[in-house]
Amino acid sequence: MSLQCPKCGKEGGNRLQRGGVLEHLLSFVYIYPYRCVACWGRFRALRWGTRYVRKQAPRRSHRRFQTHFPVVFSCGQTHGEGVVTNLAMGGCRLKTDVKLTEDTPLELKLQVPGSDIEIRVERATVRSVESFFAGLSFSRLAEAEKKRLRRFLVQLMTSQSKGVTCLQNPF
Numbered sequence: 082m083s084l085q086c087p088k089c090g091k092e093g094g095n096r097l098q099r100g101g102v103l104e105h106l107l108s109f110v111y112i113y114p115y116r117c118v119a120c121w122g123r124f125r126a127l128r129w130g131t132r133y134v135r136k137q138a139p140r141r142s143h144r145r146f147q148t149h150f151p152v153v154f155s156c157g158q159t160h161g162e163g164v165v166t167n168l169a170m171g172g173c174r175l176k177t178d179v180k181l182t183e184d185t186p187l188e189l190k191l192q193v194p195g196s197d198i199e200i201r202v203e204r205a206t207v208r209s210v211e212s213f214f215a216g217l218s219f220s221r222l223a224e225a226e227k228k229r230l231r232r233f234l235v236q237l238m239t240s241q242s243k244g245v246t247c248l249q250n251p252f
């Protein structure tokens with residue numbers, strides 16, 4: 082199936098970000114927005130069977146762990162709270178009632194269990210938003226906070242792999 086601009090008839094188009102609820106719904110039936118390579122017009126086209134996978138945040142290669150602990154965040158005057166549902170050295174996923182938008186920089190305070198002191202992420206960036214969930218990447222984190230985050234992840238790793246792997250310590 083070729084991709085053809087309905088305005089100028091030229092074949093080919095570059096996929097655009099979906100905008101708004103309608104285009105998100107349309108993508109479930111394989112209709113996506115495109116930009117014509119010739120006239121730069123925006124159009125929608127059916128690409129049956131095509132699924133576009135969202136680009137991953139750079140260097141998000143670290144292993145992620147399922148979690149469930151509170152987080153408070155702020156962006157200027159906006160404050161909110163949520164629950165961290167998974168965590169890695171490079172980022173996390175959180176559930177919140179606050180409507181977040183992509184590329185928003187946030188400051189986070191991770192209220193990790195088993196510690197009175199929050200882990201402070203100086204700057205996290207919203208990479209993706211799906212209903213109540215937001216995927217964040219950590220862009221700025223002080224060395225001391227990094228160490229505490231690493232220690233917490235190691236704890237998670239050992240507790241989550243209990244009974245699955247042998248007693249050998251990988252560290």
Ligand SMILES: [Zn+2]
Pocket residue numbers: 086087088089090091117118119120121122
């Ligand atoms: Zn065109």
